[in-house]
Amino acid sequence: MAAPNSILALNLGTQTISLAEFQTNPSGGIVLVRYKQAEILGDPAADATRVAQTKLQIQQLVAEFGLKKQRVNYAIASHTIFTRPVRLPVVEDASQVEQIVAFEAAQNVPYPIDQVVWDWQLLDEGKGGQMEVILAAIKSDLLDDINDAVQNAGLRTSVVEIAPMALYNALRYNYADADGCTLLVDIGSRTTNLLFCEPGKIFPRRLNIGGSTITTAIAKDFGMSFTEADKRKADDGFVSLGGSYAEPDDAETARISKIIRNQMTRLHQEIARSITFYRSEHGGSQPERVLLSGCTASLPYMREFFQEKFPSMDVEYFNPLRNVSVSSTLDVEEVGRTAHMLGELVGLALRGAVSCPMELNLRPASVTTADRTAAQRPFLIAAGVCVLTMLAGWWQYFERAADTATEVTEKISAQSQPLEAEEAKIKSALADIDTLKNSVKPLQKAIEEREYWVKVISDIGQRLPKDYIWITSFELPPREEKETPKQPEKGKTKDTPPVILTVKGLYLSKDAGNNERTKIVDEFLKNLGDSPYVEPPKEEAEIIRGNDDTAHWAFPYTFPLKLKKPIDLK
Numbered sequence: 001m002a003a004p005n006s007i008l009a010l011n012l013g014t015q016t017i018s019l020a021e022f023q024t025n026p027s028g029g030i031v032l033v034r035y036k037q038a039e040i041l042g043d044p045a046a047d048a049t050r051v052a053q054t055k056l057q058i059q060q061l062v063a064e065f066g067l068k069k070q071r072v073n074y075a076i077a078s079h080t081i082f083t084r085p086v087r088l089p090v091v092e093d094a095s096q097v098e099q100i101v102a103f104e105a106a107q108n109v110p111y112p113i114d115q116v117v118w119d120w121q122l123l124d125e126g127k128g129g130q131m132e133v134i135l136a137a138i139k140s141d142l143l144d145d146i147n148d149a150v151q152n153a154g155l156r157t158s159v160v161e162i163a164p165m166a167l168y169n170a171l172r173y174n175y176a177d178a179d180g181c182t183l184l185v186d187i188g189s190r191t192t193n194l195l196f197c198e199p200g201k202i203f204p205r206r207l208n209i210g211g212s213t214i215t216t217a218i219a220k221d222f223g224m225s226f227t228e229a230d231k232r233k234a235d236d237g238f239v240s241l242g243g244s245y246a247e248p249d250d251a252e253t254a255r256i257s258k259i260i261r262n263q264m265t266r267l268h269q270e271i272a273r274s275i276t277f278y279r280s281e282h283g284g285s286q287p288e289r290v291l292l293s294g295c296t297a298s299l300p301y302m303r304e305f306f307q308e309k310f311p312s313m314d315v316e317y318f319n320p321l322r323n324v325s326v327s328s329t330l331d332v333e334e335v336g337r338t339a340h341m342l343g344e345l346v347g348l349a350l351r352g353a354v355s356c357p358m359e360l361n362l363r364p365a366s367v368t369t370a371d372r373t374a375a376q377r378p379f380l381i382a383a384g385v386c387v388l389t390m391l392a393g394w395w396q397y398f399e400r401a402a403d404t405a406t407e408v409t410e411k412i413s414a415q416s417q418p419l420e421a422e423e424a425k426i427k428s429a430l431a432d433i434d435t436l437k438n439s440v441k442p443l444q445k446a447i448e449e450r451e452y453w454v455k456v457i458s459d460i461g462q463r464l465p466k467d468y469i470w471i472t473s474f475e476l477p478p479r480e481e482k483e484t485p486k487q488p489e490k491g492k493t494k495d496t497p498p499v500i501l502t503v504k505g506l507y508l509s510k511d512a513g514n515n516e517r518t519k520i521v522d523e524f525l526k527n528l529g530d531s532p533y534v535e536p537p538k539e540e541a542e543i544i545r546g547n548d549d550t551a552h553w554a555f556p557y558t559f560p561l562k563l564k565k566p567i568d569l570k
Contacts, residue, residue: 006033008067008155009348010074011163012054012146015042015189015211016295019061020342022324022349030353031325035335035342036061042189042212043226055149062153073159073348074150075166078206079191081362082116082137083162084108085123085203085282087130101133109137117143119360121165123202132282134204136162136360147364159351160362164193164204166347167293167318169356171197173346174322175291183287184318185271185306186343187211187296192267196278196287202358203282205274209267211296217259222252232256238300239264241308260299268309291318293340320346449567456533456563460503463527468508469520472556475502499563501534506554521545521557534561 007022007030018037022030038061040053086104091097101120106113118137147157164186171184184195189211196203212226214237219229233256240247240257247254278284290306290313297317307315320343326335335342350356457474464471477500507520521543528536537543537559546555 007349007352008070008072009345010072011344012074012076013188014077015040017054017057017061018345019065020345021065024353028354029323029325030349031327032330033327034065036064042230044212051145051149055152058149058153062155068154070155071158072150072155073161073351075161075163075344075348076146077190078162078164078193080138080142081162082109083134083204085132085134087132090131105135108135111139115140117362117364119362121358121360136362138362143362143364147367157363157367161348161351162360163344164195165358165360166344168195168197168202168358169350170320170343170347171195172357173350174320180288181285182289182291184291184293187294189295194271194274196284198285201284203278203284207267207270209263209270214260214263217263218256221259239302239305241301241304264305287313289314291316293318293343295341297340318343452565459531459533463531465520465523469505469524471503471505473504499567501561501563502558503561504556504558506556508554533564535564536561
């Protein structure tokens with residue numbers, strides 16, 4: 001069990017899930033007590049199983065820590081959250097700021113505002129006649145899936161943070177004495193997050209280059225799977241220093257190092273453009289130092305590479321433990337080697353210990369409601385006691401009033417007898433109305449089925465992969481001649497036989513340039529598995545494919561689809 005003064009921090013990275021326990025000390029600081037991390041598949045092709053993998057790893061980490069119903073602050077990877085700095089005019093009335101921000105959120109968030117959880121934070125207090133805020137929003141259904149994975153593991157949500165904002169809090173706490181502009185470069189699995197920080201100003205930016213970009217390039221160059229390439233990167237990867245430095249004796253290792261350098265060169269170019277944008281569009285200063293963080297920053301010679309590219313800046317690894325104590329129960333040397341990967345955890349712990357400069361919180365509506373109810377529970381109990389006391393005083397009064405009520409009821413019953421005949425007439429009229437409603441049901445059904453076919457064909461078309469496959473026809477079974485309908489046996493209802501819709505089409509040959517295109521029919525069938533209208537075949541024997549030879553560029557396919565909603569075709 002966690003100590004009473006402990007703070008749990010959980011970082012839900014794209015490829016790494018980490019859990020840490022901190023404790024507060026009398027001076028107001030925090031102490032790192034425990035820390036563990038687990039890996040999930042980083043392959044973008046496995047994104048469909050990411051929530052399930054995350055849930056499993058959280059459960060294992062919680063079990064190792066021996067936690068139960070503990071409050072937790074957790075951070076979500078930035079690529080799943082929409083963030084945008086927005087400039088607003090300065091207003092004197094603080095109450096108007098909320099209204100202006102709400103209007104800007106509705107205009108800028110790319111989803112309907114009622115389908116997201118969003119929050120905002122003031123970045124610039126309004127120098128030059130404008131103030132700048134950062135908007136953050138995440139789709140409610142995605143957040144609910146993530147939050148369910150956390151709470152089903154036995155934890156209770158307290159703060160839901162964006163990973164870069166947690167890093168910002170850790171940076172401010174540990175580098176409060178830093179002068180000028182600091183650029184924090186967090187190189188993660190899927191993205192690289194930049195944080196430009198200087199007194200009174202912060203500017204975040206996300207670049208779509210990260211560790212998986214390197215892995216994908218290695219996999220393509222060597223013709224191997226993403227998982228194999230990721231292992232080669234971890235075992236043999238480093239950033240080639242280029243120039244006059246000697247290459248490794250192993251040719252493949254040298255090849256991998258050059259691939260990594262090429263990708264990091266792309267990243268450096270994007271960072272350089274971001275610096276120019278920050279200075280020209282946001283009035284920022286030239287960074288004086290670069291701090292590296294994130295798992296991908298652990299690759300050997302990463303610091304030397306960026307120092308070569310930014311010779312006028314000091315390049316170091318970010319140390320979020322400068323002002324954070326480490327428990328004697330931990331291996332201090334090991335923690336020191338991985339300290340640059342603990343920034344999000346430290347930032348999350350600070351949210352539970354001190355006042356932070358960035359306090360966005362994207363808690364789901366269900367958590368907010370539950371916390372509000374829990375806060376109101378003592379008042380509700382006190383109100384209940386008062387009500388019960390009052391009811392006890394009224395009890396005797398109602399006892400005496402019951403006899404009087406009985407006498408009045410008897411008088412009213414005598415007066416209501418003439419109204420019973422009118423009630424019978426009303427019931428008869430209602431029965432006639434029900435008969436009329438039943439008579440128009442066949443017409444309503446015909447209208448619904450006409451629209452149903454349009455929805456079915458549209459849904460199938462939307463689940464067709466983008467390239468290399470086409471639908472040429474839809475076929476229904478021959479229409480049966482009408483026969484005299486047989487009445488079902490007593491107590492049984494007539495079942496409508498299932499309707500089979502046959503789909504025919506063409507797909508490209510593998511010789512068209514992609515060895516995976518022969519699997520395009522399987523991808524189409526997999527997509528149809530999520531359809532609310534049709535059910536794809538379960539047996540491979542039901543799927544007819546053309547022979548994959550080099551004599552043709554395209555091949556036919558045929559498979560049946562069963563309609564989930566039975567329709568009478570007679």
